[in-house]
Amino acid sequence: MTRRGVGVSPGIGHGPAYILAASVPEPPEGATYDGDxxxxxxxxxxxxxxxxxxxxxxxxxxxxxxxxxxxxxxxxxxxxxxxxxxxxxxxxxxxxxxxxxxxxxxxxxxxxxxxxxxxxxxxxxxxxxxxxxxxxxGLPMPGVPTDAAEPYVLIARDLAPADTALLSKDVVAAFVTEEGGPTSHTAILARALGVPAVVACPGATAIPAGTRLLVDGASGEVRLEPSDDEVGEAVRAAEARLALLSEVTGPGATKDGHAVPLLANVGGPGDVEAALANGAEGVGLYRTEFLFLDRATAPTEQEQEDAYRAVLEAFPGGKVVVRTLDAGADKPLAFLPPSSDEPNPALGERGLRMFRIFPEVMRSQLSALARAHKGLPADLQVMAPMVAAPEEARWFADACRTAGLPSAGVMIEVPAAALRAGDLAPAVDFFSIGTNDLAQYTFAADRQVGALSRLQDAWQPALLDLVALAVGTHGKPCGVCGEAAADPALACVLVGLGVSSLSMGAPALPAVRAVLARHTLDQCRAAAGAARASATPEEARAAAREHLPALAELGL
The missing domain is CATH 1.10.274.10 (PtsI, HPr-binding domain)
Incomplete structure (x- = not known):
């Protein structure tokens, strides 16, 4: 028997199921107290x-x-x-x-x-x-076992960071949750730990405790009571795949030498170690909002400068692309309240639009970035999120130049920006495509709603068309920093569409590097053309793979 969810951290994990149940009872309704x-x-x-x-x-x-x-x-x-x-x-x-x-x-x-x-x-x-x-x-703190006889598959309705932060691959073989999404803390920590994880798996907590499970964190498949042969085959395939992927080192490039810088997405200095360990050539997306979230006041310029400098120092001579504060919508900040009660925050004052309302916050961040970069050889590039019009791109680029920053760019995550990238290009130095939000806005499908996951599939031909339009003929570098870049097959398609660099979670870098190294630029272009000529994401994926034979050789 097999259950399916959404794979958010690749790899194979197997072991007995441990069901994390609510262990703290609800205090009685109407409960009072004696005393003062x-x-x-x-x-x-x-x-x-x-x-x-x-x-x-x-x-x-x-x-x-x-x-x-x-x-x-x-x-x-x-x-x-x-x-x-x-x-x-x-x-x-x-x-x-x-x-x-x-x-x-x-x-x-x-x-x-x-x-x-x-x-x-x-x-x-x-x-x-x-x-x-x-x-x-006076009850024991809720939590998960850290001294099990063998690694187990942790199953829960959802997982909190404190449940998983101190776990390791020696303790837990995989995570499976009924709720959550690709940006949930379960997914983030699982990827950081290198533990396979599947979220949005209906009925997972109904699996009897102790049931032997085989979890595929890439496909989202959770197999109940697999045979020893099935487990052995999956493990051998995973080990062989890892060995093959590890053979390729150095800068990202296609088989015929077309350079494709492979960069890491980071949320702060704490992510640098994993990026370097997986061979990142730099940072393609520094999510600076993690410095601002869950605070009553904005971080000081000195706090910001220290955090930015720590990442810049880790990549001397490498590219570090910093996204300015992406606040609003699903990431509201207590010290940056929206100017009105927004009925649809995702379509309201977020990203660069918040900077137009609170320009002093932008000036502080740009000033901190300029000071952090002073005297360092890293190639600092700064980009704004949620840009939709040429006037917005010019306004942001002027602010960056006034702050003394060497390179200003914009995110392409609104369909209008992709459609008219040529109009934005004169004002900026580069583009970076955020495929997660671009898919959300293209298909009017909230990226956190599991029931709409098919519309959020980065293989949707309409989304690939928008990527091609964003790359365009304007001559400005155009990278991708969304989750799409972490899919090895799709990475080849993106290169075939003309994307100049790829940025992803650090653990995905070896697979993407290995796949690119085994295909020529012409093969990538053929795969891209076949995918765009398809009508559905499933057809696009299959059509592209026909032009990328090394995927099967690598077990991907």
Whole structure:
């Protein structure tokens, strides 16, 4: 028997199923307390502070991206709005346990309704709530086993960062969740750990505990009770594939020597180690919003400068493409409120549009970038998100030049920008295509809604047409930094369409490098033409593969 979800971290994992169930009971409705309200408030605040401190300690121990995520989660535990809600309920004779439960519940509902990035943070909020209630009730902290007899497949409705941050491939063979998406913390941490992961897998938690599972983090397939032969075959294939992929090193290029710089997507200095370990030639997408999220005030220019400089120093002579603050929509910031109550935030004031409203935030970020780059040999390129019109591109490029930055570009993630890239080109030095948002806006399909995943497939011929239009004949370099670049077959197609560089999560780099090295530029162009001539993503994928024979040789 096989279940299917969305593969978000490639690889093969196998082992017994461990079902992570809710272990903290809901405090009784109407529960009150004996004694003084101020003492009950102190009890609640002490529990929240304990949980925040525990999360920070876990993050410090884990390091890297896990540290950043857990520190952000600790800030959620200290959120002033939540604390006011808890105290307000206690003033109405509600017990600390129930006050925490109800206050967090209200915030959870808001996040779930918001969807997107915020919707995927609901699991984080649930985890903080449960940990706080466990402290108040004197119960063990919820969590997962770290001393199992053999690596297991961790199954849950969703996973919180604290559940996974301290795990390793020696403990967990794979993650499988019923909820979540490619940008959920489960997916992010699984990729950072190099652990296979499948999300949005219906009925996963109904799998009996102890059931032997075989998980394919690329295809999204979860096979129940596989035979020893099936497991052995899958493992051998994965090992052989890894050995083949590891044979190719050095800069990215096609078989006939056409250079394709292979870059890494990073969220901060903590991601640099993995990028270097996987042979990244630089950074194609530095997501600077991670410096700003979950804060009551903006980071200082010095904080920003330190974070930018740490990444620039890691790639002397290499390219580092920084995306300026992509706030708004599913990534709202407390200190940058939208100017109105937006009925559809994804189509509202986000990205560069927020900079037009708060120009001082942009000036601060551009100034910090210029100072961080001073005296360093890295090739710093700065780009703005959500640019739709030539006037916006000119405005941003002028701001970059005023700040003393050497290169200004724009993201192509709005169909209008792809269709009229030639009109944007005179104002900027380069383009970078964000395939995730470009697909979302092209097909009117929220990228976090699993039911619409087919419309978000980067193999959609209409999306490939837009990529081709964005590359155009304007002569400006045009890279891709969306998830599409991490698909080895699609990477060849993108090169065939004329894309100049590819940026992806660090673990995907070896496979893309190996596949490019085994195909000529003409083969990539033929694959691109065949994919665009198709009518469906399935047909496009199959048509392209006919021109890319080394995919089968590499087991991809």
């Amino acid at each position: 309200a101020s003492q009950e408030k102190q009890r609640a605040m002490a529990a929240l502070d304990h949980v925040a401190g525990d999360l920070e300690a876990r993050g410090l121990h884990a390091g890297g991206q896990a540290r950043d995520i857990l520190e952000a989660q600790a800030l959620m535990a200290r959120d002033p709005g939540l604390i006011v809600g808890v105290k307000s309920l206690i003033d109405r004779d509600v017990s600390a346990e129930r006050a925490v439960y109800e206050s967090f519940g209200k915030y959870r509902d808001l996040l779930t309704k918001a969807g997107g990035y915020l919707g995927e943070r609901a699991a984080d909020l649930d985890d903080i709530r449960d940990r706080t209630i466990a402290v108040l009730m």
